[in-house]
Amino acid sequence: MPIRLTDTMTExxxxxxxxxxxxxxxxxxxxxEEGELPVNEIVDTLKSSQPNISKHLQALCHGGxxxxxxxxxxxxxxxxxxxxxxxxxLVCNSATEHTRAxxxxxxxxxxxxxxxxxxxxxxx
Amino acid sequence: MPIRLTDTMTExxxxxxxxxxxxxxxxxxxxxEEGELPVNEIVDTLKSSQPNISKHLQALCHGGxxxxxxxxxxxxxxxxxxxxxxxxxLVCNSATEHTRAxxxxxxxxxxxxxxxxxxxxxxx
DNA sequence: CAACTATATAGATATATAGTTATATAGTTA
DNA sequence: TAACTATATAACTATATATCTATATAGTTG
Numbered sequence: 001m002p003i004r005l006t007d008t009m010t011e012x013x014x015x016x017x018x019x020x021x022x023x024x025x026x027x028x029x030x031x032x033e034e035g036e037l038p039v040n041e042i043v044d045t046l047k048s049s050q051p052n053i054s055k056h057l058q059a060l061c062h063g064g065x066x067x068x069x070x071x072x073x074x075x076x077x078x079x080x081x082x083x084x085x086x087x088x089x090l091v092c093n094s095a096t097e098h099t100r101a102x103x104x105x106x107x108x109x110x111x112x113x114x115x116x117x118x119x120x121x122x123x124x
Numbered sequence: 125m126p127i128r129l130t131d132t133m134t135e136x137x138x139x140x141x142x143x144x145x146x147x148x149x150x151x152x153x154x155x156x157e158e159g160e161l162p163v164n165e166i167v168d169t170l171k172s173s174q175p176n177i178s179k180h181l182q183a184l185c186h187g188g189x190x191x192x193x194x195x196x197x198x199x200x201x202x203x204x205x206x207x208x209x210x211x212x213x214l215v216c217n218s219a220t221e222h223t224r225a226x227x228x229x230x231x232x233x234x235x236x237x238x239x240x241x242x243x244x245x246x247x248x
Numbered sequence: 249c250a251a252c253t254a255t256a257t258a259g260a261t262a263t264a265t266a267g268t269t270a271t272a273t274a275g276t277t278a
Numbered sequence: 279t280a281a282c283t284a285t286a287t288a289a290c291t292a293t294a295t296a297t298c299t300a301t302a303t304a305g306t307t308g
């Protein structure tokens with residue numbers, strides 16, 4: 001079957017990946033992995049502006065990756081979907097391997113791509 | 125431990141997620157899941173311009189998610205790292221669940237929160 | 249109530265990038 | 279060689295968004 005996902009679902013999945021495609025948001029998620037935190041602590045730890053952190057928190061919250069709880073003046077954010085860490089591990093391992101392979105390439109001479117003879121069009 | 129990833133590694137991981145955060149690239153990956161394909165078939169199937177597809181293919185190739193092989197005039201691309209499908213499945217399931225939860229929220233009255241009853245807040 | 253604190257939002261700017269059209273490159277075939 | 283084909287790249291436009299500053303909102307405390 002050619003299509004695994006509908007167009008709509010593809011958009012949704014892409015949207016989620018994009019949510020994870022920002023270093024600052026990844027840092028926030030890593031921070032929250034230890035447990036819930038109020039905004040000001042995240043701001044202090046990550047050394048960014050409060051509005052910026054708030055915006056990223058909104059984005060993550062809206063995307064369902066974290067959730068919020070109010071306690072007095074503080075808003076505590078926490079991980080809503082631990083799946084993100086599985087994702088990060090997968091990507092991290094894969095990226096590491098890719099980098100290692102590239103380094104190996106640079107050490108070993110490329111030796112030329114073996115040119116295969118053409119075998120007509122591949123209509124399947 | 126507060127920090128799971130170094131700053132550099134966080135950037136690398138974010139970069140990879142961003143690579144997956146584009147519907148067109150996800151469609152390309154889904155297409156290639158069936159097997160290697162030359163550029164022109166991808167262009168025909170996805171109904172985008174050839175330069176656009178080529179650019180996305182370059183990005184995916186550079187990121188190590190797909191690899192290329194020349195055969196005569198054709199360049200065949202194929203999946204280099206099947207991990208992407210694990211990622212997609214994870215995200216897909218998580219997103220589906222999130223959507224389902226939201227729908228349930230809309231049906232059930234929001235009795236959970238303490239004092240949020242003064243007026244119907246449209247935002248969430 | 250006013251003053252204060254914590255967080256959210258609005259508006260502006262700058263950068264990244266998806267898509268376009270036009271052209272270049274590489275390989276093939278006459 | 280020139281003509282042709284498949285793919286890549288360049289230059290541009292338009293859109294998205296990360297970050298900033300300033301301000302608004304919500305809750306607390308005097």
